[in-house]
Amino acid sequence: MAVKEFEKPELKEYSDVPLLEKKATAHLAPFKSKEEFQSSLGYPGELVDNWQDAALDKMGDLLKKYRSLRVYLDSCIQCGACTDKCHYYLGTKDPSNMPVGRQNLLRSVYRRYFTLPGKYFPKLVGAVDLTKEVLDDWYSYYHQCSQCRRCAVFCPMGIDTAEISMAAREIMDSVGVGQKYCNEIIGKVHKIGNNLGLPEPALADTLEGLEEDVKDEIDIDVKYPLDQKDSDILLVTPSADFFAEPHVDGLIGYGKVFHQAGLSWTLSSHASEAANFGMFIGSYANMRKLAMRIREAALDLNVKRIVFGECGHAWRVAYSFLNTLAGPFDFLDPKYPVPQHICEVTYDLIQKNVLQFDKSANDDMVVTYHDSCNVARASNMGDVIGGQFTIPRDIIRATTNHFYDMDESTIKEKTFCCGGGGGLLTDDLMELRMKGALPRMEALKRVVDDYGVTHMAAICAICKSQFSKALGYYGFEIDQIISLHQLVGNALIMNKKEL
Amino acid sequence: MSLVTIIYGSLFYFATLILFAGIAYRIYEYATIPAPLKIPTPPAPKTKRGVAVRLFREVVFFESLFHSAKWTWLFGWLFHFALLLAFFRHLRYATDPVWFWVSWEIVQAAGHYAAYMMLLGLLGLLVRRIFVDRVRHISAPSDYLILFLIIGIALSGLLMKWYPTDIFALKQFILGLIYFNWSELPSDFMLLLHLGLVLLLMIIFPYSKLLHAPGLFFSPTRNQTDTARDSRHIADWARKLES
Numbered sequence: 001m002a003v004k005e006f007e008k009p010e011l012k013e014y015s016d017v018p019l020l021e022k023k024a025t026a027h028l029a030p031f032k033s034k035e036e037f038q039s040s041l042g043y044p045g046e047l048v049d050n051w052q053d054a055a056l057d058k059m060g061d062l063l064k065k066y067r068s069l070r071v072y073l074d075s076c077i078q079c080g081a082c083t084d085k086c087h088y089y090l091g092t093k094d095p096s097n098m099p100v101g102r103q104n105l106l107r108s109v110y111r112r113y114f115t116l117p118g119k120y121f122p123k124l125v126g127a128v129d130l131t132k133e134v135l136d137d138w139y140s141y142y143h144q145c146s147q148c149r150r151c152a153v154f155c156p157m158g159i160d161t162a163e164i165s166m167a168a169r170e171i172m173d174s175v176g177v178g179q180k181y182c183n184e185i186i187g188k189v190h191k192i193g194n195n196l197g198l199p200e201p202a203l204a205d206t207l208e209g210l211e212e213d214v215k216d217e218i219d220i221d222v223k224y225p226l227d228q229k230d231s232d233i234l235l236v237t238p239s240a241d242f243f244a245e246p247h248v249d250g251l252i253g254y255g256k257v258f259h260q261a262g263l264s265w266t267l268s269s270h271a272s273e274a275a276n277f278g279m280f281i282g283s284y285a286n287m288r289k290l291a292m293r294i295r296e297a298a299l300d301l302n303v304k305r306i307v308f309g310e311c312g313h314a315w316r317v318a319y320s321f322l323n324t325l326a327g328p329f330d331f332l333d334p335k336y337p338v339p340q341h342i343c344e345v346t347y348d349l350i351q352k353n354v355l356q357f358d359k360s361a362n363d364d365m366v367v368t369y370h371d372s373c374n375v376a377r378a379s380n381m382g383d384v385i386g387g388q389f390t391i392p393r394d395i396i397r398a399t400t401n402h403f404y405d406m407d408e409s410t411i412k413e414k415t416f417c418c419g420g421g422g423g424l425l426t427d428d429l430m431e432l433r434m435k436g437a438l439p440r441m442e443a444l445k446r447v448v449d450d451y452g453v454t455h456m457a458a459i460c461a462i463c464k465s466q467f468s469k470a471l472g473y474y475g476f477e478i479d480q481i482i483s484l485h486q487l488v489g490n491a492l493i494m495n496k497k498e499l
Numbered sequence: 500m501s502l503v504t505i506i507y508g509s510l511f512y513f514a515t516l517i518l519f520a521g522i523a524y525r526i527y528e529y530a531t532i533p534a535p536l537k538i539p540t541p542p543a544p545k546t547k548r549g550v551a552v553r554l555f556r557e558v559v560f561f562e563s564l565f566h567s568a569k570w571t572w573l574f575g576w577l578f579h580f581a582l583l584l585a586f587f588r589h590l591r592y593a594t595d596p597v598w599f600w601v602s603w604e605i606v607q608a609a610g611h612y613a614a615y616m617m618l619l620g621l622l623g624l625l626v627r628r629i630f631v632d633r634v635r636h637i638s639a640p641s642d643y644l645i646l647f648l649i650i651g652i653a654l655s656g657l658l659m660k661w662y663p664t665d666i667f668a669l670k671q672f673i674l675g676l677i678y679f680n681w682s683e684l685p686s687d688f689m690l691l692l693h694l695g696l697v698l699l700l701m702i703i704f705p706y707s708k709l710l711h712a713p714g715l716f717f718s719p720t721r722n723q724t725d726t727a728r729d730s731r732h733i734a735d736w737a738r739k740l741e742s
Contacts, residue, residue: 017633019632020632020633020636022636063532064532065532065533065535065734065736066532066533066534066535067529067532067533067534067717067719068534068538068718068719068720070528070529070532071529071714071717071718071719072714072718074525074708074710074711074714075708075710075711075714075715075718076708076711077708077711078634078637078638078639078642078708079564079568079571079575079624079634080568080571080627080628080631080633080634080637081564081567081568081571081572082567083631083633083634083637084633085567095633095636095637098633098636098637100637101636101637104637115706116706117641117703117706117707123640124639124640124641124644125639125640125641125707126639126640126641149540149720152540152720153540153541153563153566154563154564154566154567154568155563155567156557156561156563156564156567156575156715157711157714157715157718157721158540158557158563158715158718158719158720158721159718159720160538160540160719160720163538284535284536284737284740285740288737288740319727319728320536320537320538320727321536321537321727323727323728323730323731323732324535324536324537324727324731324732324733324737327731327733328731337728337729338728339728376541377540377541378538378540380541380543380725383545385541385542385543385544385545385725386541386542388541412541413540413541413542
């Protein structure tokens, strides 16, 4: 799809908070999901006749199921602390992209129908009727939230806009207004097993090709096994890892780590996708159905551990939700947390001196690290607080000689989203994606200028895909984004055992 | 018994009922709605004790707000802390004999100067609401009115220094309400204004954004432990999906 021309934001040396421009991105809305994809997910195919009542019923239902939604709709003080925290606001200047502005789209309707003052004094408390215009605003602006939770970190009440945008998407889906990108993808996973719709034979073929490539390069038979029963480890990784640069370099790296550590592992064609887009649309039922594939694969392949590859929101669903959605995992080896992140595996092996590195193999790169939002703000690694920040950095330091962090206000729990998360990584939202990438690009530019940084490592398929576009858009090279396990794979000394 | 006494006395009972029953009901609602997923934000504690420490820091120091918006933090914290000090000072009107620590000079003096601090904080918040374009954009009439209401309470309270009332009679009135043995309320304008605004605040509390006070304790991003992998966290309605 051709992207409409839009004004390109300027990369400034120091980011500033723009003055607001009302409705600046009201025109941005992703393509709507067609009937067949809606119905396969259990939603109506088009806007239902009594959609107002149905939407309010759904809202009432969610208010009883999610404490977060209820407490967050009640508790906002409208203090404004979040107003300059969202990358989409900073990039688009649209006040409905301020976290509180986005929340208020739903909150004003909640107040109108579910609170006493809103019923009797709507104007006083900013309550509004649920009209078609409001529904259209919901569709636009709840698809301009990447659910990255940066606002939730800064909010004095801990209000998480992601919870509200997930609820809004679930309400819209339930009245027949769904987003094409997410719902088509979820349909593909339900049917085939992964986001790319890659069936088992194609997957086997791809992995075989990968083995040949690695053999050609380092003359060692590193295996990338598929559906190998009784393996110790089931690796669940985003399907992007099977295909595109720079993702596939990460997968090559995981394989090298397993090979060198002598671990038996396998991929699964049934659970050939780590990503769980059910979270993006706020659908517990769909999220659970997707997560169950992983449980089924683990049982079927009789593995002892589950390890996830580099994928941000997949790791959120894995770390924070998998035990809830598809647990208990009492059939797995209790010595290991369920599930584990590939970075935890690699880090542990480094600590045990199982892996040795020749850092000079990465000397052509000066590296910085992008904390992916869902890893940074919705999960952890290891068993210490903040492990999700230290473990990836420790791996980078173990595998490279040149590492510099970006500005403190843009990393770790304060990290900026890449601009493509939360189900927005679709061409029909390209303007939003490019504008939303602005804060990260500005932070990157500073370390490029100050330290000569050449590459940015990430551990998220969405981040990697998004940056492949955004880097080019802002005048960098698109191959400056790399997988963290590419660094590992490059520097790993593979012949140690033979020595 | 004067009409003013009857009206204010009745309103006090009414407002107290709304405030306490209203907040109790909200807390009941918040406590009984399940949080089906683990969503704590970093740095997320691993233990309940850690959660208690985290909430203590949020409630006492407004830690997240400090990292987020320094001016809002400064004015907001000044206001809330002044409110606490003023509350302590006012306990002398409702305790008999006056609790020993309430009668301490430092508690009384701090409570007095707190009025200035409170006004400073509130005016700061008001100025921010009016002049920062992002905050002005999100402000509903009720956001200004609540600020004006509390400014009115602070100002009328402070002005009683220059428009004094019979505080002995006032205390008899308050104690009379507590022990169901009513006595006359002095009918000085500034006192009636001050009490009237406080009553209004009590009544709107459970129906307004003032619910942020109980809400913070039920915020899953702040009150959950980071233990998703260690033990299975599941809501009753979600468990039903499994059968």
